Amino acid sequence: MTPLINETFIQITYLVATALFILALKWLSAPSTARRGVWAGELGMVLAIGGTLFYQGIVDYKWIVIALVLGSIIGVPLGLVHMTAVPQRTALSHACGALCVALVGTAEYYLRAPNVPPFMMAVLSMEVILGSLTFTGSLMATGKLQEILPQRPITYKGQNMVNLSLLAVAVIAAVILVLHPGQKHLFPLLIGIPLVFGVLMIVPIGGADMPTVISLLNSYAGLSAAAMGFVLDSKLLIIAGALDGSSGFILSVIMSKAMNRSFTNVLFGAFGQVQASAVAGEEARTVRSATAEEAASILAAANSVVIVPGYGMAVAQAQHKVRELYDALSKRGVEVKFGIHPVAGRMPGHMNVLLAEADIPYDKLMDMDAINPEFPQTDVALVIGANDVTNPAARTDQGSPIYGMPILDVDKARTVMVIKRSMSPGFAGIDNPLYYLDKTLMLFGDAKSFVGDIVRELAGSGHA
Amino acid sequence: MTSNLITSLYVFMLAGFLGFQVIRRVSPLLHTPLMSLTNALDAIAVVGAIVLVGEHKSTFATVLGTVAVVAAMSNVVGGFLITDRMLRMFKTSKPKKP
Numbered sequence: 001m002t003p004l005i006n007e008t009f010i011q012i013t014y015l016v017a018t019a020l021f022i023l024a025l026k027w028l029s030a031p032s033t034a035r036r037g038v039w040a041g042e043l044g045m046v047l048a049i050g051g052t053l054f055y056q057g058i059v060d061y062k063w064i065v066i067a068l069v070l071g072s073i074i075g076v077p078l079g080l081v082h083m084t085a086v087p088q089r090t091a092l093s094h095a096c097g098a099l100c101v102a103l104v105g106t107a108e109y110y111l112r113a114p115n116v117p118p119f120m121m122a123v124l125s126m127e128v129i130l131g132s133l134t135f136t137g138s139l140m141a142t143g144k145l146q147e148i149l150p151q152r153p154i155t156y157k158g159q160n161m162v163n164l165s166l167l168a169v170a171v172i173a174a175v176i177l178v179l180h181p182g183q184k185h186l187f188p189l190l191i192g193i194p195l196v197f198g199v200l201m202i203v204p205i206g207g208a209d210m211p212t213v214i215s216l217l218n219s220y221a222g223l224s225a226a227a228m229g230f231v232l233d234s235k236l237l238i239i240a241g242a243l244d245g246s247s248g249f250i251l252s253v254i255m256s257k258a259m260n261r262s263f264t265n266v267l268f269g270a271f272g273q274v275q276a277s278a279v280a281g282e283e284a285r286t287v288r289s290a291t292a293e294e295a296a297s298i299l300a301a302a303n304s305v306v307i308v309p310g311y312g313m314a315v316a317q318a319q320h321k322v323r324e325l326y327d328a329l330s331k332r333g334v335e336v337k338f339g340i341h342p343v344a345g346r347m348p349g350h351m352n353v354l355l356a357e358a359d360i361p362y363d364k365l366m367d368m369d370a371i372n373p374e375f376p377q378t379d380v381a382l383v384i385g386a387n388d389v390t391n392p393a394a395r396t397d398q399g400s401p402i403y404g405m406p407i408l409d410v411d412k413a414r415t416v417m418v419i420k421r422s423m424s425p426g427f428a429g430i431d432n433p434l435y436y437l438d439k440t441l442m443l444f445g446d447a448k449s450f451v452g453d454i455v456r457e458l459a460g461s462g463h464a
Numbered sequence: 465m466t467s468n469l470i471t472s473l474y475v476f477m478l479a480g481f482l483g484f485q486v487i488r489r490v491s492p493l494l495h496t497p498l499m500s501l502t503n504a505l506d507a508i509a510v511v512g513a514i515v516l517v518g519e520h521k522s523t524f525a526t527v528l529g530t531v532a533v534v535a536a537m538s539n540v541v542g543g544f545l546i547t548d549r550m551l552r553m554f555k556t557s558k559p560k561k562p
Binding site: 014017021022024025026028029030031034035037038041042044045048049052053055057058059060061063064066067068070071072074075076077078079080081083086089090093094096097099100101103104106107108110111119214215218221222225226228229230232233234235236237238239240241242243244245246247248250251254340342347348349350352353356357359361362363364365367 | 475489492516518528529535537541547556
């Protein structure tokens with residue numbers, strides 16, 4: 001092949017790959033076509049990588065092959081993790097993507113300097129800064145989600161000042177490099193400072209904020225890849241990066257809205273601290289508790305039940321027991337649905353994946369806007385391991401730190417049952433008035449074993 | 465050079481708008497698979513790393529590029545694999561149309 005035909009051939013594989021990527025995301029919009037979307041993405045990827053291997057500038061294939069094979073071998077176990085480990089796996093994959101981008105950016109700078117035009121240097125700086133901070137930030141998120149690191153937010157005085165000053169230094173170094181691209185000694189600052197910043201950025205983030213933070217890191221990873229596309233003049237990379245970046249951005253917006261908070265508040269707010277004052281000043285109020293037997297008879301007598309799962313269900317691995325409960329109740333003619341809050345769990349869509357894994361049909365999984373109007377006609381709302389997303393104080397108590405956050409209106413159901421380990425407040429340390437309502441029954445115990453007990457009661461005796 | 469750059473900016477802008485339109489339609493049900501799929505697609509950065517390794521302009525660049533290819537490739541394989549595994553689990557209670 002002549003160089004021109006060769007180049008055209010590669011570009012055509014990229015063009016087709018781009019179209020397939022867009023189709024992949026389009027098909028992902030509905031569960032019925034979603035798997036086709038994955039296949040389109042895979043085909044596009046194979047085409048693009050295959051086309052690249054024909055690039056005539058390649059003089060040596062040895063390391064390419066070794067790296068491709070090694071990466072694939074590492075990728076397989078990462079693709080086979082248990083569904084409960086999906087949030088940390090996702091965070092880890094953001095780290096890998098960002099690492100790739102930061103390394104390529106670094107290599108490109110040292111190959112090209114000092115002949116780097118200003119705009120090129122600007123996008124290159126953005127690529128390396130975003131890539132580096134996303135790399136360590138995502139590793140930190142992985143550590144917190146895997147519980148290698150403490151999930152509680154760690155805060156100290158002047159934290160935001162320290163973080164922002166660090167970032168400012170990196171940006172100043174980038175500006176100097178744009179003006180004088182030959183200042184090679186400054187370039188390590190564009191890597192080192194963001195690496196530290198990435199760690200410090202995630203230190204104050206608590207577990208409940210993870211859905212927003214993972215989405216935001218997703219967005220950064222996409223933007224850094226798009227910047228790399230500018231550096232390498234690759235439209236394919238620009239488009240893939242822009243799609244990933246906008247996807248992460250949309251998810252961050254949805255998550256922030258679902259918590260009634262702004263990005264800056266999530267990143268610089270350190271949720272845990274704000275609450276402290278809100279907890280105090282409550283007298284001991286009485287709660288009504290119930291046994292599995294009592295709960296079973298109420299559920300059996302109901303016509304409609306809405307189950308509200310939260311992170312507690314994931315921790316207790318209770319999703320398969322919940323499916324048994326769903327089956328037992330459905331068999332008795334009880335209509336069972338699931339009400340899922342956008343930020344339930346540790347990443348967007350976390351609960352849906354766990355419940356789908358347990359074979360619960362996805363048309364029973366309702367999002368917040370769809371299920372809220374149904375609560376007043378619901379006989380029993382069964383809350384499993386969710387807390388803040390059901391807290392009516394978000395609607396009524398202006399002093400509450402979660403005031404204004406959209407919640408699932410479980411308190412409007414005729415009876416509310418809450419499975420909870422103890423009365424200790426939830427992650428955010430906010431007391432939940434829901435527990436003290438007359439219509440609320442507290443079911444104290446481990447989510448998995450308690451749901452199992454209810455299922456046994458339903459099967460054993462003839463409650464009807 | 466500049467015209468290339470401007471074209472790239474247009475491409476970026478259009479792709480951004482397209483992304484908003486397409487991704488807004490994704491059901492909240494599938495937000496986790498969406499994130500793992502976009503991650504896999506984003507790993508297309510591997511093509512840039514492959515070229516970097518293959519051109520072998522300096523040992524430094526080749527080493528960095530090799531690590532980059534490994535990192536991105538693990539995302540490609542792992543990302544598509546887990547997305548497909550997740551999507552396979554989503555079943556409806558309604559009988560399938562013939």
